[in-house]
Every structure is written in structure tokens, then in C-alpha cells.
Amino acid sequence: MELTWTSDPAPLLTVRPGFSLAEVDTSSTPGISASKKTGAAILEENRAELDDLQERLWAESRFEGKRSVLLVLQAMDTAGKGGIVKHVIGGISPQGVQDYGFKKPTPEELSHDFLWRVRKRLPTPGMIGVFDRSHYEDVLVARVHSLVEPAVIEQRYELIREFEREVAASGTTIVKVMLHISQHEQKQRLLERLEREDKHWKFNPGDIDERDLWPQYMDAYQRALEETSTETAPWFVVPADRKWYARIAVQRILLDATRALRPQWPLADFDVDAEKARLLAS
Template sequence: MPKNDQNPAPLDVSLTGVRGPKGAKKTPFEGDPRSLWRVSQFASPFSLPDAPTRKKVGFKGKKDDGEDALAERAEMLADLQELMWAHVVSAPEAEQREVAKAIAARVPRRSPQEKARREELFSPEVESALSGLARGPRVLLILQGMDAAGKGGVVKQVVSSMDPMGVEVAGFGKPTPEENGEHYLERVIRRLPRPGHVGVFDRSHYEDVLVPTITGSESTEELERRTEALKLFELELVRQGFVIIKVMLHVSPEEQLDRLISRLDREEKHWKYDPSDADSRAQFSLYQSIHAYLLEATDADHAPWHVIGADRKWYSRLAVQELLIAAFADLNLRWPAADYDVETERKRLLES
């Protein structure tokens, strides 16, 4: 499978304007978190078994060190989220235009060839919905993985450290009868985060390519068409100000079995188990094969795929948190300056 074309490198700036815990290191990982888990580092064609599931890539500490770092860096993540919201709400229009322009510059401008392919792969409704998106910075975290890979744990332990008023979580399961009557991207567009917000897809638009391929309801040709559509879709999102982080939580079959069995062993976890989990597990290798194809085919600098070993829950959560921090930092935002005299307002408050 050929490597996809390289796009302009993401903005690479130091973390500024954000307070973190006193004495905190810039990152608890050795190496740049933007590249530690990138699927592009593996040989082509990519094979998921080649990626580690238990190795602590870039992290030399133990579990206690990782959990301490997760708690310590949560404050910085929360501040970064607030900074993005403050930018959207209060930054001068000129500054907002510059940030939007910088994000859009991560991808090429739409070419006549791309326009023609979109006409073939998108519906008029999809194009209309995309054109109606408000422009502005927002982060979209896409989580994929087998059952019990830890997607929900990432949402609870990492995403929950941010202001819930600024987070929008969505999941995509089997389409409803109404959704089956429309283009598969329409339901995805309806759940995209607004400017200034963080969106989390706990399973995503990749399910609409993965599942039909696994079940055999779509042909190989349709797999290729839908894969191309996802690439064009993500290109357009970046042009609208989306910062996309795609994470494959890579769990071993042995660890997955232990976690699924534990759900049956504990009454309070029975609700998390579905008999279809056993069916999916029986096709573990096929799922890995299709996932590997999708990850390599849709990996790009503007929408990178990161394959994070998920056998250690604390490690995968720390890694995802650091990817979010790096993505926010790359926006290089500043706290909006007050449009009033601070000392005058202080005096007025004290005299009130």
C-alpha cells in the first residue's frame, strides 16, 4: 500500500501563555509526543501486530509515576482548553483570522481534481452541511479500538479533566433506519464540535467503513471509495479550523480476553458486555487487518493516526493526554488582553 502524500508539517511552537504546575516538565515523555506513536514510522504495508501493546514507548517511569504525571498535566490540559475558548469568545477578529488561516494552511487549497472527486463521493447534503460549518479552532479527538480497549476510560480519566461545558462526546454505532437513508457522513457532521469546543468520537466515522467491510455488505471497491471520502472529509474539516487527533488504542487479544471475562465476573459490569463482543473477538485478526489498512491509508500530518499500546490503561491515558496538550500548544494562542483598564475596575470593585 503506497504511503499517502505528505502535507505541510503541523505548527511546532513552544507552550506559551499557559500556566502549569510549578516545576512541571514540558512533557513526561522522552521524545516528541507528536511522533512517538505515529503509524507512519512502521514499514508499509502496516500490520497492527508490529505495534507494541504493552511497551511504554517514550516513558521510563513506573505506574505510580505515570499516574502522578496524568494528574499533574491535567491542570495544563484544562487551562489549554479554556485558552481556546477564550480565544474564540474574546480575541480580536484579526487575531482569530490569523489563527484560522494558520490551521487551514496545514492542508493544500481545494484543487479542481478534489472538487470533482467530492462531487462523486459526497452528496449535495454533505456539501451543504460542510459549507454551513462555522469557521474557528476546535479539537476533534477520534478514538478507535477493539472492544475493551479503554476508549471509555480515556473519556473518563483524560477528557473529564476539561470543562464539561466545552466538551462534546459522541459515539457512532449501528445507523438508525433514518440514517440509513442518507449519506453516511451526514450523521457525523451533525455531531462535530463547535468552534472553541473539544469533540470526542468514542468510535467514529471510521466505523462506517470498518463494519460494512467486516460483514461483507460492501465490496472492496466501496471500501476504497469510502476511504478516499474520509480523507477528503478530514481535509475540509482542517480548512474549517479543526485540529484532528486520531488514536488507535491497540490492545492485545490476551488482555482483551481478560477484560471481557472480568465484565462477566462482576455484576456491576454486566451492562458493559454484549454477546456480540464474542463474535467480534472471533474475528480479531480480520478487524486488525482492516484497521491497519484504514490507519495507513488515512494517516496524514494534518490528521495523524497514533497507535498507542493499551494493555496498560494508565499509559494509554497519559499518552492521549499528552497528544491533546501538544495539539493545543501548536495553536500558539494567547490570553486575550482586557479591553478595559484593570486597575480602574479593581478600584471600582473595592469601593462597591
């Protein structure tokens, strides 16, 4: 089924020096020419492998491995973070997932360094963690709304690079994804929320005010992406106007990152035949 990818999407989507967010076509499907239906089939076909890889990571962590994977999801509102969690991460057994949605910081959180609340939510060994929003809000919304001085934002890029280097060194593979939709696509999706009674609860009038700040957000993303896409913790910008594409692209990136760890089933630390004999006699 992977043959339907004409090329590995990861390198096509990686943020490298010279990257320009403005030049990304949000409706494109780099690496594949397919339909919504094929996309759904690919998604389904690869669920089991991601689940298997996570279980191996977990098994390993019971003995000596201390590795984990962290998927950081950032996006403008309605871009589909929830769909990624449901359709991609949903293929992994709930026992292996640590999903956390970062909201507006509480007064307690604000009284600490901006990375304080993030450290507490890092995945534990053997797990696949998901950050639905993250410490990047502290250089995105914080920049757009001038919540802190510009110099503080500048300093945070460096602090984030150091933080992620440290997290990676401790055994966590970091995969950072920006789901990228167009401002027009967002309008359609907000309109759908207004037209469907089962979606009203997701709508907040403030969402429209934020839309007016689109260019400022794109500037903030551009800066954050170029400042913090590193070898150890690269950013992937995934065109997300087509939900099916965003899902299989994130699945593939996450699969590649987890496969690269080559997690192995631990060897028995007991005498298998002796235990069989004891069991049969029990």
C-alpha cells in the same frame, strides 16, 4: 514531571508510510519507563494544563478565534476508550467538552451519506470534541461484515481524507487515536466483565462473536490507518494493554496538539481603567 518521558511519544506512535499494525507490541510503553503509579501521577499533574488550554481556546472563540480540537477514538471492544474519556478528557471542565459516542447508525442516519451524522457532531469553536467511535466504523465494521461493496469502502478512504482536510481547514485540529490491545488482553478484560456483577451490563454475547473476527478487524484497521493517516489528520496507534500508559500517551498527544495552537487570552476591547472607575462607583 515531563522528564519522566525519555522521549516524546507522539512521533513514536504516529502512523507513517510502511507502518505495520502487526508489529506493534500492545504491552509496550514507547517513550517512557514507568510504573502504574508514576503514570497516575503524570496524568494528574497535567490535567490542569489541558483545562487551561481549552479555556484559552474558548476565550479566544468569543472574539475572533474559530479553532477547536477533535479527538477521534477507535479501538476494539474493552480497549479503554471510556477510561480515556474519564481520566484524560475528565480533566477539562465539562463546559469545554463535547463528547459523542457513535452507535450503530439509525435508519435515518443510514438514509444519508455516511459522513452526514459525523458533520453534525463536529466540535464548535473553542471546544474539545471527542468521538467515541466515528466515521471510521464505516470502513471497519462495514468492511469486516461486508455491509457495503468493497468498492464503496475503497471510495470512503478518499472521502474521509477530503472530509478531514476540510474540517482541518475550517480550524479544527484533528487527533486520531487507535487504542491497540492484544486479543489475549481482550479475553482477560471480557472475563473480568463476566466475573463482576457491576460489569455484567457492559457485556454482550455478541462481543465473543466479534472476537472471532479479530484478524479481519486487524486487516481493516491496517488498511484504514495507512489510507487515512495524513499530515493534517495523523493517526496515532497507542499500545493499550497497560491502561496507565494509554492514558498518559493520549494526554500527551492531546496536550501537544493543543499547545501547538498557542491559544492566547483575548485583549480587553474596553478601557480597563474607565471600567474600574465605573465599577467602583456602582
